[in-house]
């Protein structure tokens with residue numbers, strides 16, 4: 079990450095932390111941008127004594143939230159969240175997202191869907207005119223169903239590959255014990271169609287298209303400024 083990108087991520091992290099007030103129940107996102115928000119929120123907890131609870135979207139987010147003094151809860155205890163924050167890999171003009179570079183998309187979507195406000199934190203490089211040219215679409219799959227799901231993805235026009243571990247032989251295993259197939263498209267012209275097909279495919283647990291979930295988009299600029307947009 080360049081210094082300019084880090085500055086942009088820090089700016090949106092600090093901005094969303096300033097939107098949080100005492101008593102809120104939060105969704106705590108995964109990834110380097112969400113980490114900036116967790117850090118900034120931790121500083122407010124330490125310096126101002128605000129009290130919040132959070133549902134983590136991954137084991138990684140859980141560990142980081144704990145380190146920064148965020149009290150953890152679960153959807154069993156707190157099914158309705160005031161605000162969830164998370165990063166994204168791509169966001170289009172209709173606020174449809176691709177998420178899941180960190181393979182956390184299934185929990186991230188569950189948590190986002192329970193939040194009154196879902197605040198998406200990106201730098202300018204993530205804002206695209208059309209989805210799926212730069213980033214693959216992660217699809218979380220029950221391991222025994224990987225071959226049939228790959229067939230479905232090919233019929234949708236994708237070039238799918240099983241995500242492999244780094245410093246670990248074999249596939250990446252998600253926090254749910256599933257595999258992730260990265261579907262490389264030459265653009266996704268109709269994300270709603272891809273969503274419908276995938277959710278009807280047995281063996282697909284969930285995927286990284288987030289449709290009609292984001293309520294706010296914070297775009298961090300390299301000069302440290304933040305553009306705040308509401309869903310169109």
Ligand code: 5RP
Pocket residue numbers: 107108109110111112164165166167176177178179180181182183186
């Ligand atoms: C993890 C995600 C991340 O939120 C997304 O990949 C953005 O990550 P980063 O802020 O590190 O660029 O979806 O599954």
